Amino acid sequence: MTAASNSREWLRTLSSGAGLALLAVVLLGGVALLSTMDQWRIDLTEGKLYTLSQGSRNIIGNISGEPVTLTLYFSEKQARDIPVLRNYARRVEEMLREYERVADGKLVLEIMHPEVYSEEEDAAAAAGLQGIPNGQGETLYLGLVGRHGDKQETIAFFNPQKENVLEYDISQLVYRLSRPAPVTIGVISGLPVFRSMDYKTNRPRPAWLITDQVMKLFDIRRQIDPAVDKIDDDLNLLLVIHPNMLPEKTLFAIDQFVMRGGKLLVFVDPYAEQDDSDATLMAGFVDRSSSLDQLFAAWGVDYDPKKVVLDLGFAHNIPYEPGGREVPHVGVLGLEGDAINREQNVIAELENINIASAGALSQRPGSSTQFIPLLHSSDRTQLMDTEAYSMAGRHDELLRKMQPGNQRYHYAALVSGPVKSAFPNGKPATSGYADPVLTEAKQPLQMIVVADTDVLSDRMWVERQDFFGQVMATPFAANGDMLVNMIDALGGSADLISLRSRGTYQRPFTRVDELEKAASTRLREQEEALTRALSETERKISELSQPAKNADDMTLELSPEVKAEIANFQQQKLQIRKNLREVQRELNRDVEQLGMVLKVINIAAVPALLTVLALVLSFVRSRRARRG
Numbered sequence: 335m336t337a338a339s340n341s342r343e344w345l346r347t348l349s350s351g352a353g354l355a356l357l358a359v360v361l362l363g364g365v366a367l368l369s370t371m372d373q374w375r376i377d378l379t380e381g382k383l384y385t386l387s388q389g390s391r392n393i394i395g396n397i398s399g400e401p402v403t404l405t406l407y408f409s410e411k412q413a414r415d416i417p418v419l420r421n422y423a424r425r426v427e428e429m430l431r432e433y434e435r436v437a438d439g440k441l442v443l444e445i446m447h448p449e450v451y452s453e454e455e456d457a458a459a460a461a462g463l464q465g466i467p468n469g470q471g472e473t474l475y476l477g478l479v480g481r482h483g484d485k486q487e488t489i490a491f492f493n494p495q496k497e498n499v500l501e502y503d504i505s506q507l508v509y510r511l512s513r514p515a516p517v518t519i520g521v522i523s524g525l526p527v528f529r530s531m532d533y534k535t536n537r538p539r540p541a542w543l544i545t546d547q548v549m550k551l552f553d554i555r556r557q558i559d560p561a562v563d564k565i566d567d568d569l570n571l572l573l574v575i576h577p578n579m580l581p582e583k584t585l586f587a588i589d590q591f592v593m594r595g596g597k598l599l600v601f602v603d604p605y606a607e608q609d610d611s612d613a614t615l616m617a618g619f620v621d622r623s624s625s626l627d628q629l630f631a632a633w634g635v636d637y638d639p640k641k642v643v644l645d646l647g648f649a650h651n652i653p654y655e656p657g658g659r660e661v662p663h664v665g666v667l668g669l670e671g672d673a674i675n676r677e678q679n680v681i682a683e684l685e686n687i688n689i690a691s692a693g694a695l696s697q698r699p700g701s702s703t704q705f706i707p708l709l710h711s712s713d714r715t716q717l718m719d720t721e722a723y724s725m726a727g728r729h730d731e732l733l734r735k736m737q738p739g740n741q742r743y744h745y746a747a748l749v750s751g752p753v754k755s756a757f758p759n760g761k762p763a764t765s766g767y768a769d770p771v772l773t774e775a776k777q778p779l780q781m782i783v784v785a786d787t788d789v790l791s792d793r794m795w796v797e798r799q800d801f802f803g804q805v806m807a808t809p810f811a812a813n814g815d816m817l818v819n820m821i822d823a824l825g826g827s828a829d830l831i832s833l834r835s836r837g838t839y840q841r842p843f844t845r846v847d848e849l850e851k852a853a854s855t856r857l858r859e860q861e862e863a864l865t866r867a868l869s870e871t872e873r874k875i876s877e878l879s880q881p882a883k884n885a886d887d888m889t890l891e892l893s894p895e896v897k898a899e900i901a902n903f904q905q906q907k908l909q910i911r912k913n914l915r916e917v918q919r920e921l922n923r924d925v926e927q928l929g930m931v932l933k934v935i936n937i938a939a940v941p942a943l944l945t946v947l948a949l950v951l952s953f954v955r956s957r958r959a960r961r962g
Contacts, residue, residue: 389829390505397440397512402482405444407458409474422494464490482511502679517825518553520569524576563766565591574600576787578624583765589756593772597780597824603787604639604720605691632756634701642723647712654730663729666690680823684812688794693785694743703751707744714738746784753779
């Protein structure tokens with residue numbers, strides 16, 4: 335029997351019912367065999383969505399004592415008509431099972447499916463999980479409860495829109511359960527962030543709301559004297575706000591705190607608008623800047639306290655006078671979108687952050703530390719001398735004087751890595767530091783620097799209202815969350831800080847997004863041009879429309895020339911608005927064309943390609959059969 339006849343006989347056998355049954359048995363056996371080989375794991379997803387980062391593995395490895403118990407609550411029946419949530423719940427469960435697999439007995443996963451009026455539902459509510467309506471009068475849960483000894487931590491709800499921080503949230507929960515003690519913070523502040531006395535009115539003034547928020551979540555033991563000789567050893571984190579002209583011995587105390595392994599969170603500013611010290615009562619320009627020049631230079635950070643960043647791309651529109659027209663304030667910025675580093679879990683979830691008169695940070699050439707930007711400017715910026723900025727009048731004058739370039743600057747950064755002391759020659763003569771002086775850090779530096787202090791003030795992120803003696807706070811920006819996240823990240827382990835945001839298993843139409851973004855940019859530029867043109871046009875129309883009066887106080891009719899000029903301005907307004915509509919139409923047209931191309935590819939091109947491949951394979955087989 336020839337090889338060709340053997341092949342035909344084999345194909346006939348496979349095509350028979352017995353052959354198909356045999357093939358099914360072989361496939362099922364293969365699947366069963368693979369399911370038993372748990373150690374054979376291949377993650378082929380982009381971004382390794384199902385592979386834990388080394389930081390998470392280290393956190394799991396540090397669990398001591400009894401195992402950590404994680405209980406996932408998911409109301410499966412109540413979410414039967416919400417496919418997005420069902421798919422994401424499966425994604426969360428797969429991630430948690432990966433944690434359990436890596437933990438090798440140190441972590442135990444439990445899955446609960448609470449139904450309406452069940453004990454599991456009561457347990458989810460009692461643990462503090464967030465129930466959401468499913469649109470049918472029922473409440474569903476998708477949250478996590480972690481327990482370790484007498485400690486309990488929760489993730490109230492897994493939001494599918496925050497999938498990029500899923501691993502970070504779970505690892506943070508595990509770390510909080512397994513760490514031995516809460517974060518303790520020391521504060522050095524040149525601004526009145528704590529409750530204090532207002533020397534102008536001789537009345538007590540309340541603490542900044544951002545300080546109250548931090549004190550509720552962390553252990554702030556004391557406000558450290560700015561002239562301190564040593565930072566206490568039992569502090570995990572030192573928060574330095576507006577270090578304006580700190581004495582050398584205090585800089586040395588901060589340096590040695592970092593050399594001993596302490597974490598550092600610093601807010602500096604080229605122009606701290608909330609600085610109301612006695613020096614601000616002087617006439618003329620007053621230096622409200624702050625910096626840690628000597629420490630920054632040793633640890634790889636470049637920052638000029640004499641320069642303010644003007645940023646037209648993220649400028650807030652603010653009236654330049656009461657009741658006046660709004661124009662961009664290039665010194666008061668609303669950072670959102672790509673201004674926030676979405677790959678860093680410290681701030682990845684934040685939507686908007688407001689800052690004012692901020693400075694620029696960059697990595698010092700030749701430094702050994704890693705410099706990771708957290709907050710960026712747009713590419714329509716300019717650096718201005720702090721003195722010139724402070725002496726400017728209304729902010730519309732700043733806008734007129736500004737000549738934007740295409741340079742991007744950094745407003746905040748995470749700095750890490752091995753460092754040496756900023757005092758290589760030992761302690762200064764004025765220091766009473768009595769411990770052995772360290773010349774290099776025992777652990778890699780973990781420091782976050784923010785080049786703005788106004789970001790912490792109430793006016794930049796929250797609205798305060800006195801409601802029958804109770805202060806009601808309504809946030810309109812995420813500044814408070816930013817500070818809490820930074821403290822939480824630095825107060826934790828270096829492994830937690832090292833976790834970056836992950837990708838998502840949802841694949842958006844990036845090309846459509848790019849088209850919309852490009853058109854939006856053009857639209858915004860047109861809108862800015864329209865705003866300026868309309869303002870100037872309305873001013874000229876107002877001037878020209880004022881009826882003139884003769885010597886006998888009689889109102890004169892507008893001249894034909896003036897009427898023609900007014901009509902010309904009206905035509906300009908109509909033309910600019912027409913251009914705006916045309917930009918929007920172009921956007922819609924581009925998106926529709928791209929959608930049509932995608933439909934053609936999905937509906938026609940892919941089936942056609944498969945058909946061609948099938949025909950080619952059939953032709954090849956027939957040729958081989960004829961040759962045989």
